[in-house]
Amino acid sequence: MPGGLLTDMYELNMAASYLRHGMTDQATFSLFARRLPADRGFLVAAGLEDALDFLESFALEPEDLAYLREVQGYDAETLRALAGLRFTGEVWAVPEGRAVFAGEPLLEVTAPIAEAQLVETVLLNHLTFQTSVASKAARCVLAADGARLIDFAFRRTQGIEAGVAVARATAIAGFAATSNAEGARRHGLPASGTMAHSYVQAFPDEEAAFAAFAADFPDRTTFLVDTYDTVAGVRTAAEVARRLELAGSAVGVRLDSGDLADLAVRARRLLDAAGLRQAVIVASGGLDEYAIADLVRAGAPIDAYGVGTRVGVSADAPSLDTAYKLVAYGDRPVMKLSPGKMTLPGAKQVFRGPRSDVIALREEAPPPGWRPLLVPVVVAGHRVAPPERIGVMRDRCMSELARLPAPVRVLRAPGTVPVEISPRLRRLQDDLVRTLRERGPA
Amino acid sequence: MPGGLLTDMYELNMAASYLRHGMTDQATFSLFARRLPADRGFLVAAGLEDALDFLESFALEPEDLAYLREVQGYDAETLRALAGLRFTGEVWAVPEGRAVFAGEPLLEVTAPIAEAQLVETVLLNHLTFQTSVASKAARCVLAADGARLIDFAFRRTQGIEAGVAVARATAIAGFAATSNAEGARRHGLPASGTMAHSYVQAFPDEEAAFAAFAADFPDRTTFLVDTYDTVAGVRTAAEVARRLELAGSAVGVRLDSGDLADLAVRARRLLDAAGLRQAVIVASGGLDEYAIADLVRAGAPIDAYGVGTRVGVSADAPSLDTAYKLVAYGDRPVMKLSPGKMTLPGAKQVFRGPRSDVIALREEAPPPGWRPLLVPVVVAGHRVAPPERIGVMRDRCMSELARLPAPVRVLRAPGTVPVEISPRLRRLQDDLVRTLRERGPA
Known part of the structure; x- marks a missing residue:
């Protein structure tokens, strides 16, 4: 199903507004599951391939633009700007088959803000759904x-x-x-x-x-x-x-x-x-x-x-509480303060250690022997590698499942792997909370 | 997503076997929800339009046949027979937006058995999913x-x-x-x-x-x-x-x-x-x-x-316990005796009365003033009418919701509308159970 209208109307309205206001700075969005569903000790990342397919082919076609003009009343200048949009950004993501935990970015997009905003809906959709199903299936295995x-x-x-x-x-x-x-x-x-x-x-x-x-x-x-x-x-x-x-x-x-x-x-x-x-x-x-x-x-x-x-349908958890949140715009890290929905600012990386994970800033070095989970998958709008074979992703998943601590593998009331925040990321978050609160009621 | 491989492999294997054995009699399959999910007093029928689209365009394309030959080892004669298959049958269905209850056919297909068998997967898929969502949405309304x-x-x-x-x-x-x-x-x-x-x-x-x-x-x-x-x-x-x-x-x-x-x-x-x-x-x-x-x-x-x-995702009921069951083959009504999965034989109709529904044989006359729910929608493989407009289906649904008894409309532990079996259908079922049981263990 091709088409640049595979998105929410508000993404188009926001993109139009960004373009009208000349807001073309690079934005970084982070896609993650806020929490795990009941009785899930881990998730298995999936859906990336469909997400990358979408990004590489993203464009508003003439019939999309006609709809926006005729039905949504978009003006000619906005339509010209939208017509030229392609996804030109960078994506870091956790490969499919890898185990992930609550709060860990599955994917981060850095692109001019209109592009990064327009692809939100489809990226969330593929990763949420396919990660739900792969996780449920891994439990059956x-x-x-x-x-x-x-x-x-x-x-x-x-x-x-x-x-x-x-x-x-x-x-x-x-x-x-x-x-x-x-x-x-x-x-x-x-x-x-x-x-x-x-x-x-x-x-x-x-x-x-x-x-x-x-x-x-x-x-x-x-x-x-x-x-x-x-x-x-x-x-x-x-x-x-x-x-x-x-x-x-x-x-x-x-x-x-x-x-x-x-x-x-x-x-x-x-x-x-x-x-x-x-x-x-x-x-x-x-x-x-x-x-x-x-x-x-x-x-x-x-x-x-x-x-x-x-x-x-992942019957007992047919969706995940995923989010796609702006974490940086231009040279400025950003975050949300909404109750229960506070976000971690800045482009990030996850390091996997022997007994825990650490969410860190992208530019931090891993602790010795720890492995980074996110890898670059799209640069300048194009994939850096051909699609992975199913067997490769399956082998990755099997070795992940084998490595999970026993309490995390159980089906009911499982434990989870501790996910820590690096001191540098914590400091950035604290500073930003203070700045936003000091600024006072808007 | 076109293609004759949008089905389960066993449908293709069964169709191949029917064709090899010269089994081309008309079969009637009945699609229904065995029971309602917890906290559902009614369902809202949906998904028919996609189902009919699929039936009208059903065909195995050259690349489908190549896959069956090269990967599944189908022989040339079977492939020739499959290549010629189109959906030539008849479909009766409950229009979208209508309220339905457990056991009532949402749709019945009558066609040469290979055709009717091959379309099972897609028909079940569209009607199950879209009926789930329309039903959940109606509860929100x-x-x-x-x-x-x-x-x-x-x-x-x-x-x-x-x-x-x-x-x-x-x-x-x-x-x-x-x-x-x-x-x-x-x-x-x-x-x-x-x-x-x-x-x-x-x-x-x-x-x-x-x-x-x-x-x-x-x-x-x-x-x-x-x-x-x-x-x-x-x-x-x-x-x-x-x-x-x-x-x-x-x-x-x-x-x-x-x-x-x-x-x-x-x-x-x-x-x-x-x-x-x-x-x-x-x-x-x-x-x-x-x-x-x-x-x-x-x-x-x-x-x-x-x-x-x-x-x-219809979160608390992301699927329905739907079935697509053979109820007649040739001149013979058939049924299943599996525990908890017994079926009603023969082509059927549902009559809606003031306070209850009756499932009857298709050829029965309705009680005076009772309305038949299933209408013919496909004859000789083609739709009898253009797609309904959303507004028509929405008006139908709104008037259905208004007519539901108050205890059926409540969100938790709702009542349901009684669904009776007509005396003629009951007699046919009893006779058939007796015949199948007398025949003894296979």
Whole structure:
């Protein structure tokens, strides 16, 4: 969806006003999550790729300008100024797959203020949504304790584009495959999919359906066994597999309703008794990290989890309390004093140490051995590197998850990694608060 | 986002299998919400327009077929069959803006089974998401008790396309405007937008910022007053309005943090004392129907609410428990027996009476004076009417909301409208359960 109107109307009005008043100084905006949602000990950064795509192609097209003239009453001079706008700035960001915590900038933009202002809405949107989903998906990966996870969310994501983004975000977080055909194609992911209840019902009986499907897909047959009666369905699946001489892990059963822990045990016994020891048991149906953890704790012999809606909309935290705040304009650091919404002034960096993070000013040197999280990704309006491959981001995420302290990884009431403010940044903030308060009521 | 791969991989595998087995009979699928989320007494149907757009343009393009051949190993004969597929079926649906309840079909598709199966994912996606949001937005409209509502969600919706859909869904539910410039343009909605904190901060002080903005937009100046100190900000706004001789409802203040009820009272007094009796007070910041109801109950003198994230992601119910179930194949009604997921067989209609609804078979006649909810919207693959205008759908929704019984309209622990099953449909279901159970374990 191209177009320079992919923004809030107030961004356009502000940009118009900046241009009219000749305000073209460099502004730095910082994008961060003010706090973590309940039961989140960490976030997994995601959405940067879509954000950078947007920045590189940002422009108001003739039809955008026509709308602003005809419907919003913009004057010719303002429209000329807007027509020439491209994103020419610099972006520092945390790479996708990296763990981040409350208050840490995910991304900082430095650009002439009109440009930096106009891109706010889309940057916030991509990073907020995709970070929510990647974070939720990473929790499922931790809960699954080595079992495979498959993204089943496409049918109930918040829009089609969201579904494709979910396929990618869950892959970054460690999911093994997606049911989403377009998501799989676009992002080079393994596509997973077998049969729905309707398939079973379209045949005269379950056995006929299973036999037909196995004949068509003998190398990847997962029988959906709960259309009528799950245990009977497993027996039928085993019988069809025997008759058609299917074997190994190409055979599977999917349990989609009922007591999954109990049914998995019964299915495993029946499959083993039928000589199908390598047959795979897939569980699905309203799963999330909590349900997966319960099944793992119960010792359910489940090899793969199909995880859909609850991850695809990040059901218990469908958004993050993110902000995109002006922290410097021209040579002047700035901040907000609104209750509960105070901001950290200046362009920043985050240093990750062995047991804590420090938010510092961009120009500060890291403590020896500490690693900076934000890296330059756009310079003079252009990316400094091609898009990262999913595998690279996934490896990064897996190593991040492995490094998280145990109390931060737990699903309920997790701890978090301490995030400190560097002495220099703290001093700048204190000085600025004093200056703003001394100036008195406007 | 065009493309025949906008579906789950299992839909493609099933469609391939149906085609290989010569299964081309007409199938009817029913799309409905199994139950309402907690604290929802009704849903507002939405998303149909995007669903119909998709159906009319459905086709597997050469690059889709290439992917299926090269990556998924589809054979040439299957690919030829898939290449020729278009949606040729019939669709009955509940018009957007209509209130619906648990179990009632929002939409039914009748088409050759491969076609009907392939479109499942996208139909479920659009109707689930947009119905969630329209329903949440309608609750805000009820809570606001006549105050204006403005969609502020774009920055935190689940993707860009979702943001544009939210602008439309909230408009259907009665919102007066949207901050989303592209949403406003695309759907012909009033666009609303003034200034952010960054604008105030980019000027040397608040007064300079207010004066600059008012000079640029004298006919629609809403001052954001909480960047430093809200009450001082209101005083500055009043002073700037006086100096620039702004008047009437073209002047407004926006409160975006703090105790909104208290601040609105204080802002009203200051504005009235400054002779700005018509100046508008806008409140925003994490609002939803619950917060709006509290403010209305407190008598806060707020003229308009900017409602963002919580409605844009339907925060307390970000998805619905929707299903798309095969209910007939060929001349045979079908159903599922899975625990908690039993379905109603056959093509259906819903009749709305004075105090209850009845789900009946499609061919049944309504009780005298009862109105059928589902209307034919696609015949032989094409729409029977042009897209409805937003105003038509909004009027429909407003009259639906007005007709809802009081206990169904309340925000917490609402009642619901009784939904009965017609005797004929009940008989068909009972007979079919008996037949399926007698057939025994597969």
